[in-house]
Amino acid sequence: MLDDRLESPTGLHEHVKLLELRLRKRDEQRRAMLHIMGDLNEVNKRLGNQRKAMLHILGDYEKDRSRLAGQTERLDNSRRALLHILQDSHRSNLRLEDSRKAMIHIMGDLRDTTAEIQRREQELRDKQEQLVQAGKLATLGELTTGVAHELNNPLNNIGLFVGNAIDLIELDVSDGERSVRELRNAMQQVGKATEIISHLRTFGRVAPVSREPVSINQVIERALSLMQEQLRLRDIDLELDLGLAPAVVIGNAIQLEQVFINLLTNARDAMADSPRKVVRISARVGEGVVDLAFSDTGPGIPEGLEQRIFDPFFTTKEVGRGTGLGLSITYGIIKDHGGTIAVANRPGEGATFLIRLPRAPDDLPAPPAV
Template identity: 50%
Template sequence: MEQLVSVNRVMASNVPGYVAERSLRGQRKVITGYAKTRGYGTFTGFTWGILVRVDQNHVLGPISDITGKIALGGLAIVLPALTFLFWTTLRLQKEHLKLRESEEALRRAQSELEQRVQERTVELEAKQAQLVQSAKLASLGELASGIAHELNNPLNNIGLFAGNAEEYVTSGRCDPAPLKDCLIHIQEQVHRAASIINHIRTFARTAPLVHEDLSLNEVLRESVSFMLEQLRLHDINVVFHLDENQPVVQGNKIQLEQIFVNLLSNARDAMQLSDKRVITITSHLADYKTVRVEIGDTGSGIAPSVLPRIFDPFFTTKPVGHGTGLGLSITYAIVKEHRGTIEVKSSQETGTTFVLHLPVATHVNGMELAVRKANKTETAQA
């Protein structure tokens, strides 16, 4: 078989009946059958091999057709899949690009919004500061007559003592003791007038808010002294029930004074038609963490229908031209800024009481130290 496969031409020797096959060189055939036989008669001694060849295309054609169909079928499946994958990838890339653009737009919008909020916050804080300042100036306007009277007293005393001193000098009496007494009294009255003016200037000025440890009782007394002439002119008595432990809070002195001046002014106005005119001021440690302050009057009280609105800006029960409606709303804002609370109890029979809770300046462990500090301060001032 191997010999036959290698033969490119079949030769039958040079004998009768010779048949020469055409050249098979260059042709690709597939051997599908083979038979071996011997020669007979004239061809005795020869061995014949019969090869049956079939065209390769005839044998492999069906396989090629099937392979081609499979390839076409695979291509028909793969090509749409690749097209879909390409289209999906392109669509996802576009969506991703849109998402990035949207994210960038949102980031810019958020940045702009934060900037606007910050600007708006600064603007609102500035307006609130202006309202607080306007309310302070309005309070000073209401207290102007009382302040003028407070200044008039030391000025009259200064004039009296100065006249006495002049009389001692012109009379020729050389005794220095009375003259020295007059000069000392003049200095005291000058200091008193200067203290009143400085208090007014400090209360009215716009200054950075500095929080410090303060004796709340001292702030209450100074607030009353600021209103004392106004209260006297309205025949109002002030009764103190202050905690002897001298509770200490951390806050801004001017703002706390503004709170108490506002509440005292409201109490003054509420008692104009009352026969009994008393303001009661109470302070005590509520739980060694907060200080409770009560400012009560014997006025006509607040109607229950308007009680929930008294801290609203520009709300007032006073006649037109007699109030801005800012006092209690600013008081509420300042109390919140000091991390405190304020509430009101009112009865048309017994009057109105404002209750404030302010955190102490130190924790429980440091309360004793804070109390001693406040006691030393008041002892030194006395």
Template identity: 65%
Template structure:
């Protein structure tokens, strides 16, 4: 072994040994401290990482808290809005409650008033029933009075027609007496067998005259009886002919010309033939009296069909009606005739009869030239079955 390879021997003194031991002890302490520091660093790193996680979680929590805060703000805003709406609804509800109380109070008051009104209505209905019954009774009395008035008018008309009717009956009676006298003479002379045909002819002629007189009397009896309130189908031309038959002798004696223009088609109306005949008798009588001082005396009766009505005009060539009296001619007891020559009921009765038949009567007045009375009556319209 070489001397160079031998370990170097260092001599250490006691102080140095103690110092070395002290350094070694310090080294151990330092190592322990280092180890402790490393452990602390390790733990600190763990705490740091945990803190970072905590901070990250806190950031999340802060974000969630911020979102929740915003949501809470919205909730609070909605709550405030709902609260205000609730307050308004509460106010409205309170107002409604108050209004309902007022309504209930008004309803109560209304019920009280209604009860009073009901009681008053019961009294009114009772009074109305009594009034209605009274009106019906008065209406019935009025109809009876009107029928009596119409009947009185007919009797007055018959009274005026008496003279003419007597002449009308005198002719067939004289003719009958003549024909019967001829037949008696033939029998007395023994000509009954040889002149049987002539005898039969004389007797037939006498029967015809008797039938004519009977027809006139029968018509007078029919016209004179109380008219039925029931309306029936009647031929208007027959009514006009009946009125003319009763007046024809008077009109002939006064040299009054009669012109009748009636359509060939049957004119059917619903009514009372006796009452309508009285209407035409009244109009013809007025026309007759209006032409007393006239040279030209003519009465014209004309019928025209217009849709669902018939229009009958009765015109004369008399003096007409004074203009200041036109509006009064249909008034009861009004007449332009001299005292004792008229009752003033003719046109009033005529107006009432036409109204009762659902028609109308109009006047076309021509002072100094005559008057035209126009009657409008509804035509009978049969219902299909």
């Protein structure tokens, strides 16, 4: 049937058109297929890129997962550590609470102990003041003989001058000027006796211990005014070398006078059997200090006893003589004044007591007369 149509021109023409149509369709299909293949290639390329990206993402994920696993483990360790810390903190809080209670108890004990220490210190100061006062009274007792002689002289003179004035009046001697002169002389002797008694009362009274500028030379002179009759009665010579510079310290004049009287009394007793009896007192002003020396010509301190000479109740005197407190009180007073006292021993030749006291600043007012 096909061959019959090809034989006619019309059939051939139609057949050619049909073939062209088919060819065009095949060509379109081929182009479409090529286009599709191009799209498929593009898709495959994108899929390849996406696959690479996915593999990269999967690799990062694995890394992140590993890191996350490590972080999870660390967090878990941290959690356990935190729980341990919290437990320790709780136990520590309990211990701190116990420690706080213990500290409160300790602080209470410390307050009680501090108050007790302060009370005991005050008692000790009171006892020391009582001891110093007892030492002063003991010193006054030892000075009774010498003071009696000192008072006897002005009293005798008073009697003499007043007696002269009475005689003038009784004899009706109209010499008023002479009578007044005799009475004035008597009043001078009254002043001397009053001064001695006032000095004794001042030295022996109980008074608050104050500190003020004190002239060492004046205190030495006052001590000698009480002791000079004691020294004279025992044929003891006195040598003074007080220097020219003013020796001023911050201290208590009465206590320092007690120190000097104690040292003079000690020297007096030490030279009881010495053929030559001399007490030498020297004072020197140094850089910020005042140095004093009290020397005697007694037998000195027995060897080995120098370290005990300032101990309470220690004495080298015969039984019944002295209290054994003089040098101990002296040591305490000098220490309270911020000074030092030592003894330089010369066996067979005597002893020297060396005192060093802090010197008063130059800008302080002059010490009052004592």
